Amino acid sequence: MTLSHVRxxxxxxxxxxxxxALALKGVGVSMQDLDPRAQGxxxxxxxSSSSAEIELVxxxxxxxxxxxxxxxxxxxxxxxxxxxxxxxxSKVKVEVSTSSxxxxxxxxxxxxxxxxxxxxxxxxxxxFQGRPxxxxxxxxxxxxxxxxxxxxxxxxxxxxxxxxxxxxxxxALVSHLPQLVAxxxxxxxxxxxxxxxxxxxxxxxDTTRIAGSDSKLWREIITANSQAIRPLLLSxxxxxxxxxxxxxxxxxxxxLISDGQSGRAxxxxxxxxxxREYTYLPIxxxxxxxxxxxxxxxxxxxxxxxxxxxxxxxxxxxxGLITLALSESDAETLSAHLKAHGWSVHSPKK
Amino acid sequence: MTLSHVRxxxxxxxxxxxxxALALKGVGVSMQDLDPRAQGxxxxxxxSSSSAEIELVxxxxxxxxxxxxxxxxxxxxxxxxxxxxxxxxSKVKVEVSTSSxxxxxxxxxxxxxxxxxxxxxxxxxxxFQGRPxxxxxxxxxxxxxxxxxxxxxxxxxxxxxxxxxxxxxxxALVSHLPQLVAxxxxxxxxxxxxxxxxxxxxxxxDTTRIAGSDSKLWREIITANSQAIRPLLLSxxxxxxxxxxxxxxxxxxxxLISDGQSGRAxxxxxxxxxxREYTYLPIxxxxxxxxxxxxxxxxxxxxxxxxxxxxxxxxxxxxGLITLALSESDAETLSAHLKAHGWSVHSPKK
Numbered sequence: 090m091t092l093s094h095v096r097x098x099x100x101x102x103x104x105x106x107x108x109x110a111l112a113l114k115g116v117g118v119s120m121q122d123l124d125p126r127a128q129g130x131x132x133x134x135x136x137s138s139s140s141a142e143i144e145l146v147x148x149x150x151x152x153x154x155x156x157x158x159x160x161x162x163x164x165x166x167x168x169x170x171x172x173x174x175x176x177x178x179s180k181v182k183v184e185v186s187t188s189s190x191x192x193x194x195x196x197x198x199x200x201x202x203x204x205x206x207x208x209x210x211x212x213x214x215x216x217f218q219g220r221p222x223x224x225x226x227x228x229x230x231x232x233x234x235x236x237x238x239x240x241x242x243x244x245x246x247x248x249x250x251x252x253x254x255x256x257x258x259x260x261a262l263v264s265h266l267p268q269l270v271a272x273x274x275x276x277x278x279x280x281x282x283x284x285x286x287x288x289x290x291x292x293x294x295d296t297t298r299i300a301g302s303d304s305k306l307w308r309e310i311i312t313a314n315s316q317a318i319r320p321l322l323l324s325x326x327x328x329x330x331x332x333x334x335x336x337x338x339x340x341x342x343x344x345l346i347s348d349g350q351s352g353r354a355x356x357x358x359x360x361x362x363x364x365r366e367y368t369y370l371p372i373x374x375x376x377x378x379x380x381x382x383x384x385x386x387x388x389x390x391x392x393x394x395x396x397x398x399x400x401x402x403x404x405x406x407x408x409g410l411i412t413l414a415l416s417e418s419d420a421e422t423l424s425a426h427l428k429a430h431g432w433s434v435h436s437p438k439k
Numbered sequence: 440m441t442l443s444h445v446r447x448x449x450x451x452x453x454x455x456x457x458x459x460a461l462a463l464k465g466v467g468v469s470m471q472d473l474d475p476r477a478q479g480x481x482x483x484x485x486x487s488s489s490s491a492e493i494e495l496v497x498x499x500x501x502x503x504x505x506x507x508x509x510x511x512x513x514x515x516x517x518x519x520x521x522x523x524x525x526x527x528x529s530k531v532k533v534e535v536s537t538s539s540x541x542x543x544x545x546x547x548x549x550x551x552x553x554x555x556x557x558x559x560x561x562x563x564x565x566x567f568q569g570r571p572x573x574x575x576x577x578x579x580x581x582x583x584x585x586x587x588x589x590x591x592x593x594x595x596x597x598x599x600x601x602x603x604x605x606x607x608x609x610x611a612l613v614s615h616l617p618q619l620v621a622x623x624x625x626x627x628x629x630x631x632x633x634x635x636x637x638x639x640x641x642x643x644x645d646t647t648r649i650a651g652s653d654s655k656l657w658r659e660i661i662t663a664n665s666q667a668i669r670p671l672l673l674s675x676x677x678x679x680x681x682x683x684x685x686x687x688x689x690x691x692x693x694x695l696i697s698d699g700q701s702g703r704a705x706x707x708x709x710x711x712x713x714x715r716e717y718t719y720l721p722i723x724x725x726x727x728x729x730x731x732x733x734x735x736x737x738x739x740x741x742x743x744x745x746x747x748x749x750x751x752x753x754x755x756x757x758x759g760l761i762t763l764a765l766s767e768s769d770a771e772t773l774s775a776h777l778k779a780h781g782w783s784v785h786s787p788k789k
Binding site: 211264270273274289309321323326339344347353357373383384395398 | 651
């Protein structure tokens, strides 16, 4: 299955990135946007056009704009396959079911890619490289699924077939809930003195990092998926009320921390394999250019693979603590290597 | 002010680390622990002892064990200065006020150092290097404060004078609340299918990272500081209830995300200066040994200082996305440098 002519409706980050990647593969791409500036920029970036018969139409608009484009696109391209790329799927299926586009010609999809926000100018052809791309093939014509799978492979992603309702529950848990919790936590920081925040360590920084996300993007995602998110928030509310009621009980607090530990352990390790226990190796470095390079040069020399890392800073001072996540054997190898070369390596956290 | 003879009661991570650092500076150190194994290990590590008159006694026990040692230590060392190192201060002041030790001979302190857990065997002499160390000097004899300041400087830390009640409120906000929120969030992951968790990205990983913390340590900290934590949890509960009630309102959700953004922006940047806006430069690398080293080698060549970084993985695939936090000018320099050397640099996130 090869693709020759694709139409992309919506010239934002995702639509334009798909267009760029397709054009690089020699596929004819027709870009569309309600905003002529965005459309012009996307066309200029992609340097491709198509006046031939369209095989695949990709809806890459915000969810709220979808209803206004479906009927017109189906009328203009009655033989094409149709997909969307939005991050909430049930709502999109409802939109399509009330349009003239038959549901068996429409495949709901969600590329799990690109947290950067910023329209056509932020687009990159490699945005989908190595990323999962959810599709919901149930009740959809085989040629629509085949064309979409060809698209995903062409873009370097890999398709995962998942029911839309289940998709929405999954992203509510692993993406939307963390976003809301980070925002709720970060909001509480308004209640603190400025000098208190100077004592913040890596824990607060990690926990609130995604609170910096774009509110325009998220208000639409959250409200569109409110049905899947609400039970999770109610469960959180229940656990929070229990915690408040038993805050003076060491047993209750210990139980919550343990439940959190085991919950976190369910997140699989890198490369989607089984959850792995990493060994965390702390290293104190001087906080100046070149130190990280030298450290990773040592990692390369010792042939160890760094799975993850954090950098921790101390307010007012110029040393840094790097914690490397490694396999147990790599941690042993690297620890011995670094010690032999004069690095300030600490014992791994158990 | 020089220190010659120090006694440390409690041979855990903090106590033993202080002992190690003092011994390296030629100070006589006497270690004590209820557990003979811990005391023996600490003494063996530190290789120092002191039978001379003790100038400073450091209580480095868990908060719960404090009451059982205060009177005996004061009786044995009536002329000494006394400090503690526990992470909650108001409760410790109450313990001391009901003992025979006069409150003006006791300085409550809290070194903001060492998240690693694991007793004497995890101790390191450089644990306090570059770290803030809170003291509460109000109503305490000048010689006690002077001896403690000398201790902190000897260990490479820097003293910050803060009222105990305010300290407890500050750490409730920047340390204890994030811990509980991360645990509450991570606990919700028990409600998801295993394949959902395979879709988790950097957001969930960051937000739940500290949920892996030790429950024994935290149950004591949380219950000891419940008075300062409770109002924060109630405020969170209030905001959570409002969110649940208005989950279908785009305006309300957008307001929460914006409030979280501005709350997060209150956390100061590296080195305790004013909060800084970093530029986040995304770079796609091959996920294999040597790639990080090569990247940081380029950073060193371009003379830019990496302020922070994250590594993001895609399940099932072998590319990685590194996001470097840099000053705006460093980001421009590095981006141009990396592009010229064939790296896959994306546009910075705005």
